[in-house]
Amino acid sequence: MTSINDVTTIEKDGNISIITLNSPPVNALSAPVREGLHKGITEARNDGESEAIIIICEGRTFIAGADISEFGQEPKGPSLFEVQEFIEDSNKPVIAAIHGTALGGGLEVALTCHYRIAVPSAKCGLPEVNLGLLPGAGGTQRLPRVVGVEKALQMVTSGQHIPAKQCLEMGLVDEIAAEDGLREGSINFAKKIVSENRPLVKISEMNDKVEAARGNENIFTDFRASIARRARGFLAPEYNIQCIEAAVNNSFDEGIKIERKLFMELVTGTQSAAQRYAFFAQRQVAKIPDIEPDTEIKPFSSIGVIGAGTMGGGISMNFANVGIPVTIIEQSQENLDKGLGIIRKNYENTANKGRITFEDVEKRTNLIKGSTDINDLSNCDLIIEAVFENMDLKKDIFKTLDNIAKKGAILATNTSALDVNEIAAQTSRPEDVIGLHFFSPANVMRLLEIVRGEKTSKSVVATSMKMAKSIGKVAAVVGVCPGFVGNRILAQRQREANKLILEGAMPWEVDDALFDFGFPMGPFAMSDLAGLDIGWDEDLSTGDTLRDKLCEAGRLGQKTGKGFYIYDEKRNKSPDTEVEKLIIEFSEKHQIKRREISKEEILERCLYPMINEGFKILEEGMAIRASDIDIVWINGYGWPMYEGGPMFYGQLIGYDKILKWHKEMEEKFGSDFSPSPYLEKVVNEKINLFG
Numbered sequence: 196m197t198s199i200n201d202v203t204t205i206e207k208d209g210n211i212s213i214i215t216l217n218s219p220p221v222n223a224l225s226a227p228v229r230e231g232l233h234k235g236i237t238e239a240r241n242d243g244e245s246e247a248i249i250i251i252c253e254g255r256t257f258i259a260g261a262d263i264s265e266f267g268q269e270p271k272g273p274s275l276f277e278v279q280e281f282i283e284d285s286n287k288p289v290i291a292a293i294h295g296t297a298l299g300g301g302l303e304v305a306l307t308c309h310y311r312i313a314v315p316s317a318k319c320g321l322p323e324v325n326l327g328l329l330p331g332a333g334g335t336q337r338l339p340r341v342v343g344v345e346k347a348l349q350m351v352t353s354g355q356h357i358p359a360k361q362c363l364e365m366g367l368v369d370e371i372a373a374e375d376g377l378r379e380g381s382i383n384f385a386k387k388i389v390s391e392n393r394p395l396v397k398i399s400e401m402n403d404k405v406e407a408a409r410g411n412e413n414i415f416t417d418f419r420a421s422i423a424r425r426a427r428g429f430l431a432p433e434y435n436i437q438c439i440e441a442a443v444n445n446s447f448d449e450g451i452k453i454e455r456k457l458f459m460e461l462v463t464g465t466q467s468a469a470q471r472y473a474f475f476a477q478r479q480v481a482k483i484p485d486i487e488p489d490t491e492i493k494p495f496s497s498i499g500v501i502g503a504g505t506m507g508g509g510i511s512m513n514f515a516n517v518g519i520p521v522t523i524i525e526q527s528q529e530n531l532d533k534g535l536g537i538i539r540k541n542y543e544n545t546a547n548k549g550r551i552t553f554e555d556v557e558k559r560t561n562l563i564k565g566s567t568d569i570n571d572l573s574n575c576d577l578i579i580e581a582v583f584e585n586m587d588l589k590k591d592i593f594k595t596l597d598n599i600a601k602k603g604a605i606l607a608t609n610t611s612a613l614d615v616n617e618i619a620a621q622t623s624r625p626e627d628v629i630g631l632h633f634f635s636p637a638n639v640m641r642l643l644e645i646v647r648g649e650k651t652s653k654s655v656v657a658t659s660m661k662m663a664k665s666i667g668k669v670a671a672v673v674g675v676c677p678g679f680v681g682n683r684i685l686a687q688r689q690r691e692a693n694k695l696i697l698e699g700a701m702p703w704e705v706d707d708a709l710f711d712f713g714f715p716m717g718p719f720a721m722s723d724l725a726g727l728d729i730g731w732d733e734d735l736s737t738g739d740t741l742r743d744k745l746c747e748a749g750r751l752g753q754k755t756g757k758g759f760y761i762y763d764e765k766r767n768k769s770p771d772t773e774v775e776k777l778i779i780e781f782s783e784k785h786q787i788k789r790r791e792i793s794k795e796e797i798l799e800r801c802l803y804p805m806i807n808e809g810f811k812i813l814e815e816g817m818a819i820r821a822s823d824i825d826i827v828w829i830n831g832y833g834w835p836m837y838e839g840g841p842m843f844y845g846q847l848i849g850y851d852k853i854l855k856w857h858k859e860m861e862e863k864f865g866s867d868f869s870p871s872p873y874l875e876k877v878v879n880e881k882i883n884l885f886g
């Protein structure tokens with residue numbers, strides 16, 4: 196075996212050359228990997244005795260794509276295009292031997308090889324769209340030539356990783372090797388190709404499938420319509436479609452030029468910068484600086500949940516979904532039956548949509564046992580309290596848990612605002628107490644805020660992180676403060692939205708501005724969905740707030756057919772003159788002079804204070820890093836991924852501009868707009884939050 200560079204070796208098995216890449220963690224196509232491939236192929240091509248060349252990888256995966264961290268930097272070494280051309284033009288067959296994932300540039304390299312062999316567990320995909328990109332190394336031109344236009348459209352716009360067996364059926368791979376015999380299998384496959392004198396298949400020259408789609412515009416019109424909803428606001432899906440269109444309507448070389456041009460537009464734009472940032476932020480959030488990798492992980496193989504209401508039910512489903520048994524406690528048999536009934540119904544609805552089988556429904560519901568006796572939790576590894584948001588009640592429950600839970604069990608609260616330290620102080624073991632703030636619907640929403648109390652042990656935090664990963668959540672560790680990170684920032688937006696409608700905007704104008712920014716819905720549509728009467732009491736209503744007025748008028752939101760909006764029987768919303776009248780009267784009564792409010796002002800008023808609050812959170816150490824705040828907002832509140840989250844967006848706008856805006860607003864309207872001292876510091880000292 197000869198070393199080509201730090202990440203590449205070459206060796207021979209008989210007349211077969213084997214180039215092995217070893218660039219952990221994922222063999223991304225960094226400059227050394229490209230260089231290694233280029234030199235390795237050169238050597239093998241020049242070796243008069245070599246009859247075929249295999250490209251294989253060490254470690255967990257085949258090449259998982261271009262090195263994302265290299266984007267935006269001066270290119271070094273041979274370009275990917277040069278490497279690919281060199282592979283495709285080889286005078287002897289080149290075979291990609293795939294395990295793990297062949298993704299993005301990795302699959303694009305494999306598609307320039309003449310053959311591909313994969314182990315059954317391998318997956319192939321072009322996930323660039325998730326980074327706001329398109330496959331920029333010929334992928335959009337080669338893929339449809341192999342799998343056809345429809346499948347190619349689906350793959351490039353979803354970024355889906357396709358299992359090897361399906362790849363074989365689609366023609367993306369030519370052979371499946373034994374799971375633990377890729378090297379041997381690929382050598383045998385190479386020998387077979389040589390002995391059968393099989394041709395050097397160049398995908399770039401295979402035109403049948405793209406030509407078959409030429410002139411059929413409906414494919415693209417229908418496809419665009421089918422993804423319109425999930426692609427709203429994103430540039431990359433449309434650009435990917437245009438590239439596939441280019442493959443259909445142009446020669447390969449022309450198509451490559453179009454792909455290149457569109458790729459460059461995306462890679463230099465802010466959407467992709469935001470999405471690439473989010474990719475790394477999502478991995479960074481799992482790293483807790485003071486928690487060493489060897490921190491003890493406690494077991495979490497039996498779960499207790501207290502309260503079978505909205506949250507308790509959803510939380511339980513997360514565990515049952517991955518085969519972990521749950522015991523739910525309710526205060527009465529009636530509530531328990533109701534809660535368990537809702538869980539079953541949710542599962543049945545999912546099965547009716549074909550997402551799980553009816554067998555799964557039985558398996559999962561069987562894993563969730565109900566009880567009205569809290570002592571039944573005495574053997575649980577992790578107990579999550581999800582009763583009403585009432586401090587006295589939660590305190591009582593934690594006192595009881597202290598008496599009944601086994602030693603070392605994790606005691607968690609799902610409170611959305613109460614002081615986790617105060618709750619922990621009810622027990623003799625505050626080091627075992629933590630906040631696990633799930634979001635509603637808890638079985639669907641990906642975010643979990645892990646609220647680390649003053650005394651919570653590292654082991655409990657580390658276990659909570661591991662548990663979150665095992666149930667498919669994105670977890671962010673946050674500190675104890677009112678609203679933690681997510682809701683604390685949300686409160687800023689809500690306050691300004693409420694003020695804006697009294698100053699002159701209508702709820703639908705505020706909602707439209709935020710919807711157009713990229714949120715799935717605005718604050719008033721959201722209130723209607725949740726119910727305006729959450730926390731409202733008819734007997735205590737004074738009519739002092741607009742919410743009181745709306746609730747008193749029976750406008751409780753979607754459930755009563757009207758709230759801030761009026762709804763038809765299909766729950767489509769429309770603006771309502773009655774609400775307009777109520778709001779105008781309310782402004783007059785409180786002597787608030789109404790005026791025209793622009794969309795731009797709505798966005799500034801709603802979004803800038805959120806960014807300022809983010810700085811306060813960082814200053815107080817309630818989030819570990821700015822990117823964690825962004826991850827909370829992307830995963831928990833629908834901040835559009837292509838805007839990167841409030842802190843990233845703030846940087847795009849310019850923190851200096853946001854500071855200036857706050858100072859001016861503070862002078863005119865007071866302390867709601869007082870800038871965070873940390874924002875001032877960051878601006879004055881030019882601190883890079885993401886460095």
Ligand code: 3HC
Nearest residue numbers: 220223259260261262263264298299300322330331332478
């Ligand atoms: N570039 C640079 N670093 C990468 C990377 C890439 N393409 N893919 C993964 N990494 C890094 C991660 O940041 C992480 O680093 P860390 O340990 O320091 O946090 C490490 O590799 C491991 O990644 P994961 O934690 O995600 O590991 P998993 O095993 O869970 O997942 C994976 C592995 C499925 C390969 C996943 O990392 C992934 O989806 N990667 C991105 C794949 C991708 O998008 N490829 C396309 C890139 S763009 C491109 O190719 C353009 C081309 O068309 C020109």
Ligand code: NAI
Nearest residue numbers: 502503504505506507524525526581582583584610611635
């Ligand atoms: P809920 O009212 O739907 O459910 C609470 C359940 O707890 C009820 O079924 C009630 O019977 C039960 N319960 C009350 N006392 C009990 C006791 N002593 N023993 C056993 N069960 C008891 O409330 P929801 O919405 O599920 O909220 C629960 C907690 O989750 C609250 O702390 C809330 O702040 C928090 N939360 C709520 C979110 C939401 O969107 N609903 C989001 C995130 C957190």
